[in-house]
Amino acid sequence: MRARLGRYLPLVIIWLPLLINAAHVVGFTAWTTWLSFTPSDLLPEYSWAGVRSYRAVLRTPSTEIAYINLLLYSVGFVGVSTVAGFVLAVLIDQRIRIENLLRTIYLYPLAVSFVVTGAVWSWLFNPGLGIEKFVRGLGWSSFHFDWIANRDYALWTIVIAAIWRGVGFAMALFLAGLRSIDPDLHKAAQIDGAGPWRYYLRIVLPGMAPVAISVLVIQLQYAIKTFDLVRAMTGGGPGISTTLPALVVYDFMFQRAQLGRGTASAVLLLLSLLVVLVPYYAYAHWRARKDKAHG
């Protein structure tokens, strides 16, 4: 009896967490995908309805606005935070005295929830309460900064808050990358008479390409999943001018209680994530093979 227990117990312990995880990841994904092809509305129904929900979702104006917004938001947030993160990492790498303090300050936004940071940023951007009122109080009475209340500019306030949160992360990854460059390369460059600019452009920048790709991919997948920040800052408004795909999913599912459309728009969200992740994994695979081939 004991011997048998000794043989089977490890199997149970090995498989239990992994099977729960697989049921949750694969099972739930399949379930949601299945629902997206059914006529489910308020309640789930398990008959076939083809791509009806997808058609309806793609015809909804908020979907189009959300994906255009996602594109602008991704370019703005990912672009600026990656470039700024790289510049900050290079500057911090110049034997700065207060490095630890600066790193702590740059990274703390990651420890705070989007809801908290979003709330504070929305106060700062609120023209009657934040920066506009402050600057006017200083005497510049015609100062204007009401992006958050403006349909055409509100999205950029979210981009600013997202950059604020993401730039430290990019900096930390780049800094780790810079620290892993062989110090002999720097010496060799100096001996060859290459100045700091040439050294960074010719040696560091190409060497940082794999890190940059990681940073880009991780930030992009954050961007695609962004939900809390918008909920806390603008709620998607004014109107639906700052809505994003993740908010559209939530809106279909829980505000309009249209399960079929909600799940269909969730599947679209997953597909847009795959557009980023699949090439990344192909690239990572290719690099691993290349490294192996070179010994």
Added chain:
Amino acid sequence: MASTLRASRWLIYAVLIGTALFMLMPLLVVVLNSFRTAVEIGRSSVIGWPTGFAWENYISAWGHYCIAQRCEGIKPYMWNSFALVIPATIISTLLGAIAGYSISLWRFRGDTTMYAIVVMGVFLPEQMKLIPWALVLRELGLNDTITALVLIHTVQGISFTTLFCRNYYVGIPQDLIKAAKVDGAGYFRIFWRIVMPLSPPILIVTVIWQFTGIWNDFLMGVTFTAGSQQPVTAALIAIATTAPTDVPQYGVQSAAVLLAALPTLLVYFLGGRYFLRGLTAGAVK
């Protein structure tokens, strides 16, 4: 030459410190506001130095500020968050340690498939799981309970914790495990005697990240709980965005926001080194 060098040093410091001030601004604004009265903030703006110390903001935010018609402050929601984050963090970390050990050191049929699913789980958007969770919770009769959130975060956490631990355990030499097996040690003995004693650093990293992630979760809290069962992050939305009819209480709201952010900020400032380690290990892999 020396003067351009000194000038460039100054420029570097100026950029770095300028950025640091930009990063600190929102925190500074909340801290300062939490000591200012509503009248003060109304007269100037949310940016300003407190004229006195309005400690009563904190007392009100903690104990009797009204959130969605309930005037008990954020205290009950904070307790909800603790009641959910502590068990969910501990259980998911333990499951992750075991699963990470199984995948990385205890080869079995299907281990690579299971690992691939773990990685998929880390990236899968929560929106793909909302409806299945809603249906499962209804079957289990757990709607609108903290238990439901513990369950969700434990199950969701397995992917993250397994990946963290797996990436750490692959660094343990396989020969060590082989030698132990030759000596007749089994699955559990190797886990307790070899893997666990090497694990404290990765367990700290995992606990820190799970605690932060679960405390800061908003989507699950707001979707599956309401009213008195909400965790603080979900309740904050109601505090931070007051209805237009209410008199804004930005001082009290700032105090509430700060109190809600305090646990994860403390974890970050105390365990910063481990926080960073998880960041690079979890992200670059």
